[in-house]
Amino acid sequence: MRVKLVIEYDGTNYAGWQRQKNGITVQEVLEQAFCKASGERAVIHGAGRTDAGVHAEAQVAHLDTNCTIPANKISYAMNMLLPPDIRVKQSAEAGKDFHARFSAKAKTYRYTYYNDTHASAIYRNTTTHVHGRIDIRAMKIAAEYIRGTHDFACFCASGSDVTDTVRTVYRLAVTSDEPFIHIDVTGSGFLYNMVRIIAGTLIDVGQKKVSPEHVKDVICGRDRTKASATAPARGLTLKEIHYTPFGKDKDIDA
Amino acid sequence: MRVKLVIEYDGTNYAGWQRQKNGITVQEVLEQAFCKASGERAVIHGAGRTDAGVHAEAQVAHLDTNCTIPANKISYAMNMLLPPDIRVKQSAEAGKDFHARFSAKAKTYRYTYYNDTHASAIYRNTTTHVHGRIDIRAMKIAAEYIRGTHDFACFCASGSDVTDTVRTVYRLAVTSDEPFIHIDVTGSGFLYNMVRIIAGTLIDVGQKKVSPEHVKDVICGRDRTKASATAPARGLTLKEIHYTPFGKDKDIDA
Numbered sequence: 001m002r003v004k005l006v007i008e009y010d011g012t013n014y015a016g017w018q019r020q021k022n023g024i025t026v027q028e029v030l031e032q033a034f035c036k037a038s039g040e041r042a043v044i045h046g047a048g049r050t051d052a053g054v055h056a057e058a059q060v061a062h063l064d065t066n067c068t069i070p071a072n073k074i075s076y077a078m079n080m081l082l083p084p085d086i087r088v089k090q091s092a093e094a095g096k097d098f099h100a101r102f103s104a105k106a107k108t109y110r111y112t113y114y115n116d117t118h119a120s121a122i123y124r125n126t127t128t129h130v131h132g133r134i135d136i137r138a139m140k141i142a143a144e145y146i147r148g149t150h151d152f153a154c155f156c157a158s159g160s161d162v163t164d165t166v167r168t169v170y171r172l173a174v175t176s177d178e179p180f181i182h183i184d185v186t187g188s189g190f191l192y193n194m195v196r197i198i199a200g201t202l203i204d205v206g207q208k209k210v211s212p213e214h215v216k217d218v219i220c221g222r223d224r225t226k227a228s229a230t231a232p233a234r235g236l237t238l239k240e241i242h243y244t245p246f247g248k249d250k251d252i253d254a
Numbered sequence: 255m256r257v258k259l260v261i262e263y264d265g266t267n268y269a270g271w272q273r274q275k276n277g278i279t280v281q282e283v284l285e286q287a288f289c290k291a292s293g294e295r296a297v298i299h300g301a302g303r304t305d306a307g308v309h310a311e312a313q314v315a316h317l318d319t320n321c322t323i324p325a326n327k328i329s330y331a332m333n334m335l336l337p338p339d340i341r342v343k344q345s346a347e348a349g350k351d352f353h354a355r356f357s358a359k360a361k362t363y364r365y366t367y368y369n370d371t372h373a374s375a376i377y378r379n380t381t382t383h384v385h386g387r388i389d390i391r392a393m394k395i396a397a398e399y400i401r402g403t404h405d406f407a408c409f410c411a412s413g414s415d416v417t418d419t420v421r422t423v424y425r426l427a428v429t430s431d432e433p434f435i436h437i438d439v440t441g442s443g444f445l446y447n448m449v450r451i452i453a454g455t456l457i458d459v460g461q462k463k464v465s466p467e468h469v470k471d472v473i474c475g476r477d478r479t480k481a482s483a484t485a486p487a488r489g490l491t492l493k494e495i496h497y498t499p500f501g502k503d504k505d506i507d508a
Contacts, residue, residue, distance in 0.1 A: 008375040055376055079372055087375040118333055121262040121341040122309055122380065122491075237376075 003071050004094035005030075005044070007059040010085040012125040012234070016052045017059070023052070029086055030061070030078070037077035038067035047100040047241040048107055051193075053233030055126060058089065060241040062100040106170060106246035107190065108239045111183040111199035111231060120179075127180065128199075128235035134206035136176045142205040142212035143172040143183075145219055146198060154218050154227045155201070157193035165191060170246045174202065181206070184239070186246055199231035257325050258348035259284075259298070261313040264339040266379045266488070270306045271313070277306070283340055284315070284332070291331035292321035301354040301495040302361055305447075307487030309380060312343065314495040316354040360424060360500035361444065362493045365437040365453035365485060374433075381434065382453075382489035388460035390430045396459040396466035397426040397437075399473055400452060408472050408481045409455070411447035419445060424500045428456060435460070438493070440500055453485035 007030065015023025019031075030044050047060040069077050074091035082088070097103075112127045114120045119129035146155075146169055153165040171186040183199050201218070204210045210228070218226040261284065269277025273285075284298050296317040304310055323331050325347035332342045351357075366381045368374045373383035400409075400423055407419040425440040437453050455472070458464045464482070472480040 010376045010378070057376065075372060084373070084378045085375050087372050089370070089372055116343070118329060118341050118343050119338070121339050122264045122311065124264070124338045126376065 001066075001071060002062055002064050002094045002096055002098060003074055004090075004092050004098060004100070005061045005063070005075070005088050006090040007056060007061060008087045008089050009056050009059065010125065011050060011053050011055045013085060014052065016054065017046050017048070017050045017056075026050075026056075026059075026086060029082065030088075033078045033081040034063065034065075034074070036081050037074070038065060038069055040065055040067050045100050047104050048238055050236075050238055051233050054236045054238065056238040058240050059238055060100045060104070060243075062094060062098060100241070103243055104241050105244060106186055106188055106242040108171075108184065108186040108242070109190075109195045110237045110239050111185070111195060111235050112237070113181040113183075113199075113203060113235060114179055115181050116179040125234055126237065128232045130181075130203055130207070132207065134176075134181060134203070135208060136174060136181065136206065138208070138212050139174040139181075139183075139202045139206045142202055142215040143174050145212065145216040146201075147172045150219050152191055152194055154221065155194045155197045156191035157197070157230065162191060167191060167194070172198070186242070188246075193230050196230045196233070196236060197227050199235065200228040203231065204228040255320075255325060256316055256318050256348045256350055256352060257328055258344075258346050258352060258354070259315045259317070259329070259342050260344040261300075261310060261315060262341045262343050263310050263313065264379065265304060265307050265309045267339060268306065270308065271300050271302070271304045271310075280304075280310075280313075280340060283336065284342075287332045287335040288317065288319075288328070290335050291328070292319060292323055294319055294321050299354050301358050302492055304490075304492055305487050308490045308492065310492040312494050313492055314354045314358070314497075316348060316352060354495070357497055358495050359498060360440055360442055360496040362425075362438065362440040362496070363444075363449045364491050364493050365439070365449060365489050366491070367435040367437075367453075367457060367489060368433055369435050370433040379488055380491065382486050384435075384457055384461070386461065388430075388435060388457070389462060390428060390435065390460065392462070392466050393428045393435075393437075393456045393460045396456055396469040397428050399466065399470040400455075401426045404473050406445055406448055408475065409448045409451045410445035411451070411484065416445060421445065421448070426452070440496070442500075447484050450484045450487070450490060451481050453489065454482040457485065458482040 014026050017026045019028045042063040044061045044063045071093035075088040078088045113130045114127035149168040152167050168188040173184045175182045271280045273282045298315045298317045301314040328345040329342040367384045368381035403422040406421050422442040427438045429436045
């Protein structure tokens with residue numbers, strides 16, 4: 001059977017989602033736990049590869065197995081064996097045609113800044129510190145320029161070998177919940193580091209280092225050198241994988 | 255001069271606030287940082303002693319110093335030397351008669367449960383997991399019985415040598431913000447483990463292990479053996495120390 005998993009993790013102590021030689025990853029820790037629980041080796045396919053230090057509230061993955069554990073009990077069996085910074089929130093049987101990555105229609109990420117004189121102790125691993133006065137209104141204006149379908153080559157980390165760099169940002173909302181500033185972004189897909197470059201660009205606008213109109217120019221100019229620095233990984237959380245076209249399962253309220 | 259500090263910490267990796275032989279404490283780490291920054295040894299007096307694993311968003315402390323660092327810059331100097339799970343949010347000169355502990359009129363704590371099928375990975379250190387359906391309304395009713403001035407002997411950890419066990423709980427609010435359940439309690443002072451026993455009692459009510467009326471009986475009966483288990487430290491955060499009588503600096507909205 002094919003099993004769908006919904007997974008939460010604090011990415012602080014991991015070298016990202018995807019299995020690799022240098023460092024322990026979320027994927028391999030999950031695969032080890034599943035192997036111990038079921039006695040079977042299975043590849044756990046994630047919907048999105050998150051980078052080192054990036055978190056997930058609801059990463060989605062799937063695996064194929066012949067094990068006798070009922071699908072909805074796999075979460076319990078795995079959580080017994082997982083470290084507390086990784087939890088399987090849900091497990092359920094999925095159709096054979098379900099693919100965590102290819103069936104996904106959209107993804108929502110949240111980037112969170114902690115805006116205060118000093119950094120936060122309690123939220124140190126899940127927020128990026130930024131001090132001084134932040135112009136939220138200017139950030140909202142810039143966000144409007146980014147929203148929509150554009151060639152996001154200018155918002156892609158250099159070295160990426162993707163050729164088609166057109167993506168659609170369905171929703172890009174900036175909200176202030178002092179001392180937190182949240183940037184919620186939902187898109188059809190994201191180029192490498194795209195969300196963190198959007199976050200870095202919007203905070204530059206908030207700090208008045210660049211104007212909202214500059215962001216418009218970057219979007220039009222297709223020049224990565226004009227976009228801002230990539231914001232640190234720790235502020236980024238994968239919030240949701242959407243399997244119905246975005247806007248059909250919920251209102252677009254950005 | 256006397257300096258007032260406002261301190262945030264993630265208590266996960268500390269043996270509590272107060273200096274002791276077994277384990278590293280928040281107080282000693284702060285004193286070491288101040289000593290390195292100023293070249294002076296000073297005792298840092300906290301407003302409240304938090305237990306191992308308990309957090310603080312705004313612990314208040316004071317110290318006396320002859321150092322040349324301006325009072326409002328001491329936070330910056332100390333933060334350069336502190337581990338990231340302890341931050342001095344604010345430092346300011348205080349009057350000679352200000353005492354972090356004895357000047358305090360009230361304290362506010364928050365206890366947070368994470369109510370979902372599985373525990374949280376991201377909030378594992380700041381919440382206590384509880385699964386199943388929780389009756390928030392019953393918890394609110396029980397909270398009303400606890401609020402007020404009572405002999406809280408029944409809500410005090412055994413072994414405490416305090417003789418006067420009468421305390422006033424000014425505010426005790428239970429709020430649901432799914433999957434979180436927050437218990438906010440403000441009191442004139444608290445007996446040892448009192449907030450955690452209140453939290454343990456209220457969740458027993460929410461899980462229908464005991465009725466709200468049972469809590470009323472415990473409050474009246476002065477029998478500790480009838481109160482519930484002490485809730486784990488990790489869910490507890492010291493939110494605020496009040497230096498004006500509670501209710502005068504803000505509305506009581508419980």
